[in-house]
Amino acid sequence: MAEEQTNLGEAKPAANETKSTRVTWLDALKALAIPLVTLILGFVFNASLNSRQERESNIRLYTEMMGRREQADSDLRKDMFKSILDTFMRKDPKLELDEQLNQEVLNLELLAYNFHESLDLAPLFKHVRSRIPQQSTGTPAQVEKRAQLLKRLENVAQQVIMRQLTVLSDSGMVERGDTSLQKIDDLQAYLIYSSDQHLVPDLDPNFKPGDGVSRLCLSMDSSDVKKHFPPFMSTTTRVRHYRQFKLEVLEYDPKWREVRVRLYVSKVLDPAQCQQADLDLAANKEIDSRFWVGLFDFPMIDNTHLTHGERCAVSLSELNPPYTLRAVLSYFPASRASLKDKPYYDDVIHDLVGNQHVSEPEEQ
Numbered sequence: 001m002a003e004e005q006t007n008l009g010e011a012k013p014a015a016n017e018t019k020s021t022r023v024t025w026l027d028a029l030k031a032l033a034i035p036l037v038t039l040i041l042g043f044v045f046n047a048s049l050n051s052r053q054e055r056e057s058n059i060r061l062y063t064e065m066m067g068r069r070e071q072a073d074s075d076l077r078k079d080m081f082k083s084i085l086d087t088f089m090r091k092d093p094k095l096e097l098d099e100q101l102n103q104e105v106l107n108l109e110l111l112a113y114n115f116h117e118s119l120d121l122a123p124l125f126k127h128v129r130s131r132i133p134q135q136s137t138g139t140p141a142q143v144e145k146r147a148q149l150l151k152r153l154e155n156v157a158q159q160v161i162m163r164q165l166t167v168l169s170d171s172g173m174v175e176r177g178d179t180s181l182q183k184i185d186d187l188q189a190y191l192i193y194s195s196d197q198h199l200v201p202d203l204d205p206n207f208k209p210g211d212g213v214s215r216l217c218l219s220m221d222s223s224d225v226k227k228h229f230p231p232f233m234s235t236t237t238r239v240r241h242y243r244q245f246k247l248e249v250l251e252y253d254p255k256w257r258e259v260r261v262r263l264y265v266s267k268v269l270d271p272a273q274c275q276q277a278d279l280d281l282a283a284n285k286e287i288d289s290r291f292w293v294g295l296f297d298f299p300m301i302d303n304t305h306l307t308h309g310e311r312c313a314v315s316l317s318e319l320n321p322p323y324t325l326r327a328v329l330s331y332f333p334a335s336r337a338s339l340k341d342k343p344y345y346d347d348v349i350h351d352l353v354g355n356q357h358v359s360e361p362e363e364q
Contacts, residue, residue, distance in 0.1 A: 028133050034207075085111075097133075098145055104128045111155050115342075116160045117300060117338050125157060125296035156294050161315050165298045165328060168313075172332025173198070173218045181212070181252050181321050186261075189249040190214070191327060200244065203277045216245040217274040218331040222308055241308060242274035243267070247329050250290065254321060258294035261314055263287060263326070265306060287312075295319055299330045300338045309334040 085219055087107055108128060112121055132146050132153075158186055165174050175198060177191030192210045193199060198214040210296035224239035244266040251260035263289035266279065273279060281288075291314075306312060311334055318326035 034124065050189050072075075074226050078364075085329065091270070092094070097131075098142065098149075101128070101132055101146070101149055104131070106151050108153065110155050116164070120298075120301045120338075121297045122298065122302065125153065126294075129153060129296075154295050157298075158317065161298055161317060164298055165315070165317070165330065168299060168330045168332040171336055172220045172330060175216055175218065175328055175329045175330075176327050176354050177214075177247065177329070178324065179249055180323055182323065184249060184252045187207075187250075189325070191247060191249065191254050198276055200277050213246055215277065215279075216247075216329065218243055218245055218329075219271075219274070220310075220331060220333065222310070223333070241310065242271050243269060243286075243331065244274055244276075244279055244284070245329060245331070246311070247262075247314065247327065248323045249327065252321075252325075253255060256294060257319055258292045259316070259319075259325065259327070260290060260292050262290045263304070263312070263314055263329075265304070265312055269310060293327070299328070300336070303330075303337060311337050 034255045056149065087103070089318045095103070100154065105128060108121070108124055111124070112120070117119070129150065132150055133190070137143075138146070140213050168174060175193055175195070177193045179189045179191050181189065183189040190210050190212055193214065196209070198216050198218055199209075200217050202212075202214075217241050219240040219242040222241040224241075244264075246262075246264035248262040249259055250262055253259070264281060264285065266274075266285045268279070269284065270277075273284075286306060289304070293316055295316050297315055302315075303311040303313035311330075311332055312332045313332075315328045315330070317328050318324055
């Protein structure tokens, strides 16, 4: 018994010593862990801060470079515009008419290719065209030269129109319709659209394209935003606007190469209403107007204002009498209009606070 008590007495100090050693190691590890964790966190924080500062510095540098580039480009365009316009308005009396016309067409080409999004160049185009004598007057060489000048004038206008239509189609819709100018006198120049994707189905199952006026249902994403509830999982989507369009060709002026059209545009509709062939046009009318359109009317400049900050335009992409006429109908947001097209106050207010009215819970 005495020996067992002695062994137990010796075992207790050994266990206490082992426990004490373990506590010492834990304390040591704690003492080392605190500065080590602080060092790691400091390194990560500094690395993140340096990366953020470098990114902000690169963004600031890029912004400054782009600002300087835009300023240099604006100064160059301003000087170029002033030089071209001064040359255009100040004609050299020593030059013959054909030489003056050639210089004016060249100046118009420079203006159109560089400033077609900010200036209404249609008056200048029409002015130059009016100065080109009729092709039946003058020598054969003069007639040929003037025909080439007129072709150059129309070609540059068509290239500008196609450029603008490409921009408008990115965020809106563009539909092209063909007809024959020979049918205008009989009031049967109905447009046949290149695609029937957006045609409103006619009530008559035997209706054929070109036998009457076709209606189009065009749509695009608007500036309105709809919120989906519940609030803690709310998401937003763009509200798509649908409108019904009718475009009729009424008259053709061969002297000025222009056509008189009638354009009908409905209010914003829901998708089902937009596809109704018997839609009440009078009750849902927003635009119903008649106007002349020529080869020098550019859609980004010469367009019709609609509600909700939207625009529509009619332009001509081809006019080859007596057969071919191609009219283009564009539906696009005001943000794609020209730089000179300033927004109305009601459009601005609608964009700022109007979206609150569509932030309603969806029906279950």
